[in-house]
Amino acid sequence: MKNIKPYPTEEELPPIQTVNEVDFAGYYSYADYMRFEFEERLEIIKGHIFRMSPAPNRIHQKISGRISNPIYNALNGYKCEVYTAPFDVRLAKKTQLDKEIFTVVQPDIVVVCDQSKLDKRGCIGAPDIVVEILSPGNNKKELINKYEVYEEAGVKEYWIVSPSDKSFFRYILDDHGKFQPTKLLTIGEEVTTSILPGFTLVLEKVFED
Structure with missing residues (x-):
């Protein structure tokens, strides 16, 4: 019988290391947000990613x-x-x-x-x-x-x-x-x-x- 690998849990999902890995047309949760390891600040509004303005002047x-x-x-x-x-x-x-x-x-x-x-x-x-x-x-x-x-x-x-x-x-x-x-x-x-x-x-x- 073929072994089927279960879908990874939140803890097992890999980190998102650069903003280039973010799909701005995708749908994200706070669990995904916690995987972000880059410095650029993003917000999620109703599942959609928004870039924040550059560092406040x-x-x-x-x-x-x-x-x-x-x-x-x-x-x-x-x-x-x-x-x-x-x-x-x-x-x-x-x-x-x-x-x-x-x-x-x-x-x-x-x-x-x-x-x-x-x-x-x-x-x-x-x-x-x-x-x-x-x-x-x-x-x-x-x-x-x-x-x-x-x-x-x-x-x-x-x-x-x-x-x-x-x-x-x-x-x-x-x-x-x-x-x-x-x-x-x-x-x-x-x-x-x-x-x-x-x-x-x-x-x-x-x-x-």
């Missing part, structure tokens, strides 16, 4: 710090935690098995208030706040693809920050699980959120210089 990093630092300072007394990229967020649907998670993203900033969602690999489940700082070339991904997965996952607030326009825009999840847009804010205005009582983000300080 100085302005991008400065704005990230000017948003994450006030959040961190406001967390005293709260169980919420703030993380900045690179930080994996796995948006599971049916189960938390690696092979059945088809969206893993690296937002610029996340706030997670449910400690059970945090593990050694990042966050599994919807953060309370997701912040994306737009870079040239990634606007479509942030505004369309990520909007859909963040809404479906139940992210409570989705902040979009545009350094080029010096603007701040926020979607807030309503009681029906749908994002509702808010007013476009810019220099001279402030941001507050019910998720972090007492927190105030002064946009003039975010965008100065």
Whole structure:
């Protein structure tokens, strides 16, 4: 009788050592993502691979710090935690098995208030706040693809920050699980959120210089 070799398990699958081995027309899970051994950062949205923008420039990093630092300072007394990229967020649907998670993203900033969602690999489940700082070339991904997965996952607030326009825009999840847009804010205005009582983000300080 001919021996039939069983299909390899996730642990037995070979690593993916270079980005050239990635099939950008293929369908990938978080289990596949964990096999990536190259330095280039990729995200998976609904099973499809997306290249991330090149390493954030100085302005991008400065704005990230000017948003994450006030959040961190406001967390005293709260169980919420703030993380900045690179930080994996796995948006599971049916189960938390690696092979059945088809969206893993690296937002610029996340706030997670449910400690059970945090593990050694990042966050599994919807953060309370997701912040994306737009870079040239990634606007479509942030505004369309990520909007859909963040809404479906139940992210409570989705902040979009545009350094080029010096603007701040926020979607807030309503009681029906749908994002509702808010007013476009810019220099001279402030941001507050019910998720972090007492927190105030002064946009003039975010965008100065």
